[in-house]
Amino acid sequence: MKRLMKNTIACAVSAAASMTAFTAFADTEITVATVNNGHMIEMQKLTPAFEEANPGIKVKWVTLEENVLRQNVTQDIANKSGLYDVMTIGMYEAPIWGQRGWLQAVNTSGDYDANDILPSIRDGLSYDGTMYAAPFYGESSMVMYRKDLVKEAGMEINDRDSWEHIRDVAAAVNDPSKGIYGICLRGKAGWGDNMALVTTIANSFGARWFDEEWKPQLESAEWTNAVNFYVDLLSKYGPPGSSSNSFNESLALFNEGKCGMWIDATIAASFVTDPKQSKVADQVGFAQSPISVTEKGANWLWAWSLGIPAATKNADAAQKFVRWATSKEYIELVGETNGWAAVPTGTRASTYANPKFQEAAVFAEAELKAINSANPNDSTLKPSPYVGVQFAAIPEFQAIGTTTGQMISGSLAGSMTVEEALKSANKSADRQMRRARYY
Structure with a gap:
């Protein structure tokens, strides 16, 4: 009888242990x-x-x-x-x-x-x-700027300013001797990194990734003008090493008070206006993204x-x-x-x-306005066959956008001219599209 009880207890203990083990490993x-x-x-x-x-x-x-x-x-x-x-x-x-x-x-x-x-x-x-x-x-994307610096420079920033005006404001507030740079922008290579911004600039200059026959347009006058403007702007009035900066690097610079302006994702507004994160939280203003010849595709x-x-x-x-x-x-x-x-x-x-x-959220109205203004189905001045503002929604774009981003980042770093960068990017894009039998 005692042996039977011992066996029963042993079995119960063993079963309990098994249940415990099962429970421990049952979590997904x-x-x-x-x-x-x-x-x-x-x-x-x-x-x-x-x-x-x-x-x-x-x-x-x-x-x-x-x-x-x-x-x-x-x-x-x-x-x-x-x-x-x-x-x-x-x-x-x-x-x-x-x-x-x-x-x-x-x-x-x-x-x-x-x-x-x-x-x-x-x-x-x-x-x-x-x-x-x-x-x-x-x-979407929008302009975030230091109201105090812009005012001290005798300048203004408004919705849909021209890119030329943005350049003039950047020049006016740029003061590297005090650690303040006129403008911070993405420069790090990537189809969703520097090309998110550069494509919106190019869109506003009247550019498009592909024509109606799916042929790459990166050597067009519109792309050349837009990228030359971007490279010149950052080279003169941006922080050193801009070709390595993405969202997080620019956010850190802005929150430290080192950027007169920053044009980037609207989601950044909650960070730059947070006194726990930003030294200039009470001085931040917002405006809709700049344009050149068209508003189409000016913000992603x-x-x-x-x-x-x-x-x-x-x-x-x-x-x-x-x-x-x-x-x-x-x-x-x-x-x-x-x-x-x-x-x-x-x-x-x-x-x-x-x-x-x-x-x-002091930025709520500006953010929603930017999001509602972006139209992926009509983002270029000239007709284009693709959907997307800062990208073309085709499988081949990831490789094309990445290569183009690398070329333009190289141009910003000074390793090649804008024209050389766009020629190389266009050649690579043409090869990808031919391989995929778009034409």
């Missing part, structure tokens, strides 16, 4: 790949709130610099490797990858309220009416978004995370935790309608 771990921007860093800090609300799901983060992220997630999804369960992508990848069957459709059922998402953002992340990535934050449209690869083995958990991170409730959580000026913006109409956000 999802891996989220994201970019190293401020809002994404904050999302990671708030992840315990998701895990608490979804017991049994753990989140592992892989945070990468923008260009590295794009390379990694593109390789992973094309190879169907399944390294990531959720990946941060944008309006370029979502419709193309959705069409190819590489992404799962976002679950927008129930109380998710997809109709609350700004139409231009929602449409840009969809293919054939189905949304293949959910926007974490959306953005983008949304850093969360997509779920078709190859994921944790689809249900991934869907729960994406819905949480892109919900109205998440925005409320950030607002109540960090203040309403710090919420991820550019995605939902309800954010801009919220009185708390309106009161806290």
Whole structure:
């Protein structure tokens, strides 16, 4: 009898141990790949709130610099490797990858309220009416400037100033002896880095990536004029080493008070007006992006978004995370935790309608105006066959834009002339398009 009891107890202990082991390994771990921007860093800090609300799901983060992220997630999804369960992508990848069957459709059922998402953002992340990535934050581009420096120089900045006027203001406030540079702009090579800005400049100068027959137009007078203007502007009035600067580097310079102006993503407005981050928070003004000969395509449209690869083995958990991170409730959580000026913006109409956000975010009106003015279906002065403002939504563009960005960054660094850079980029683009049999 005693031996029987001992065996029974032993079995019970063994079963309990097995249950404990099963419980320990029962959690579903999802891996989220994201970019190293401020809002994404904050999302990671708030992840315990998701895990608490979804017991049994753990989140592992892989945070990468923008260009590295794009390379990694593109390789992973094309190879169907399944390294990531959720990946941060944008309006370029979502419709193309959705069409190819590489992404799962976002679950927008129930109380998710997809109709609350700004139409231009929602449409840009969809293919054939189905949304293949959910926007974490959306953005356009606009001018952010030091009101005090501009006023001291006897200048003004207004919506849709000419690029020539922007150059004159940059010259007037430029004072390297005091560590102040007239203008900070992206110079780091990348189709979504320097080319996001350069393409909007080129658009406003009347340029286009391709003509109606899909032939590259990078050697056109419009591209040549735009890139020469950009290189000259940054070379004379930008900070040293501009060819290495992207969003984060320029943000740091602006927050330190070293930039008279910065033309970049509207999402930066919440950082440059935050006294905890910016030494010039109370001196920042905003204006719509400059133009040259046209307003078309003068400011970009983008949304850093969360997509779920078709190859994921944790689809249900991934869907729960994406819905949480892109919900109205998440925005409320950030607002109540960090203040309403710090919420991820550019995605939902309800954010801009919220009185708390309106009161806290001095940039709200300018940001929404910029987002609403961007039209991916009509972004060039001359007719063009592609959709997209700062990119052409075709699979070949990633390679074409990357090569062009490298050439232009090289020109900014002084290793080649603008004409040489554009000739080389056009030749490479022509080779890509011929290989893909566009003509």
